[in-house]
Amino acid sequence: MLQTTTHSAVAVSAAPTVPPSEKTGRTARARRRSNPAVRRERRAGLAMAAPAALLLILFLIIPVLLAFGLSFSNARLISPNPPRLVGIDNFLRAFSDPVFLRSTLNTFVFAAVVVPVQAGLGLLLAVLVNQKIRGVTAFRVIFFIPVVTSIVVVSILWKFMYQPDGLINSFIDSITFGAWQGTAWLNDPNTALGAIIVLSIWQAVGFHMLIWLSGLQTIPEELYEAARMDGASSWQQFANVTWPGLRSTMVFVLVTITIAALGLFVQIDVMTQGGPVNSTSTLVYQAVRKGYREQEIGYGAAISLIFFVLVLIVSVVQRYLTRDKED
Numbered sequence: 001m002l003q004t005t006t007h008s009a010v011a012v013s014a015a016p017t018v019p020p021s022e023k024t025g026r027t028a029r030a031r032r033r034s035n036p037a038v039r040r041e042r043r044a045g046l047a048m049a050a051p052a053a054l055l056l057i058l059f060l061i062i063p064v065l066l067a068f069g070l071s072f073s074n075a076r077l078i079s080p081n082p083p084r085l086v087g088i089d090n091f092l093r094a095f096s097d098p099v100f101l102r103s104t105l106n107t108f109v110f111a112a113v114v115v116p117v118q119a120g121l122g123l124l125l126a127v128l129v130n131q132k133i134r135g136v137t138a139f140r141v142i143f144f145i146p147v148v149t150s151i152v153v154v155s156i157l158w159k160f161m162y163q164p165d166g167l168i169n170s171f172i173d174s175i176t177f178g179a180w181q182g183t184a185w186l187n188d189p190n191t192a193l194g195a196i197i198v199l200s201i202w203q204a205v206g207f208h209m210l211i212w213l214s215g216l217q218t219i220p221e222e223l224y225e226a227a228r229m230d231g232a233s234s235w236q237q238f239a240n241v242t243w244p245g246l247r248s249t250m251v252f253v254l255v256t257i258t259i260a261a262l263g264l265f266v267q268i269d270v271m272t273q274g275g276p277v278n279s280t281s282t283l284v285y286q287a288v289r290k291g292y293r294e295q296e297i298g299y300g301a302a303i304s305l306i307f308f309v310l311v312l313i314v315s316v317v318q319r320y321l322t323r324d325k326e327d
Contacts, residue, residue, distance in 0.1 A: 269288075286303055
């Protein structure tokens with residue numbers, strides 16, 4: 001009898017013990033699952049999220065998967081022959097295609113110029129319109145008007161302005177008193193990409209001005225007062241108070257400008273169609289031209305996949321360069 005009691009005590013002591021708090025948590029979770037109101041809320045949440053999830057699947061996930069599959073085939077938009085797998089032939093063709101290589105170069109040249117200039121000019125305008133002076137709201141509206149104007153409309157207007165007898169050449173002729181007649185900006189391979197860069201910076205700088213402005217207005221005024229009491233100049237206030245307070249804003253602005261610059265398409269499609277001599281062709285425009293206009297869906301999908309990888313690499317490098325030093 002004593003031996004049986006001893007074995008029972010050992011078995012009880014060897015059994016795992018559950019803390020009271022964990023028991024209480026499990027009980028609470030079980031009650032929530034069995035609560036009809038909680039189940040109704042969960043079903044309502046799933047029902048409200050379902051349309052967005054469906055659209056995400058239809059217009060993002062499925063196209064990405066299709067593009068990945070088509071990039072390894074010779075599929076054409078309209079063809080009596082069924083598509084067949086060609087392996088990595090499309091990718092090898094891309095890296096031996098001079099038009100693709102020129103489009104890649106143009107894309108990165110455009111981004112390398114637009115990203116710093118547009119970010120810097122936007123910050124300058126934000127600092128100016130952040131001043132407490134009369135009529136500053138009107139300047140904010142004026143700078144933001146190109147952003148809310150359709151980029152197609154803006155591109156058409158600037159195309160007329162860039163014509164040999166357009167507004168820009170007329171202005172140059174007036175201020176130089178006929179010494180310089182200007183040029184056909186969009187018909188010259190040496191100036192076409194630069195002309196589109198100027199248009200793109202002008203059109204989008206107002207948006208990034210507002211982003212910088214929102215960041216400026218989150219910096220406490222007490223920091224500037226303390227800096228002025230210490231005798232800091234305007235530049236020292238900017239370098240030691242303003243710029244550190246804009247770090248998160250800077251990362252957002254750089255990321256958005258970079259993505260928009262690498263995805264350049266509308267201005268090219270409306271103004272130059274990639275010419276002259278492919279001097280303004282970009283990766284996105286080349287993918288669309290090959291995939292839809294020349295009906296080479298497989299090759300266009302391969303270019304899109306290469307573009308995705310390049311943008312991913314640029315984003316990772318940019319995130320590394322703008323990371324917090326404590327990370």
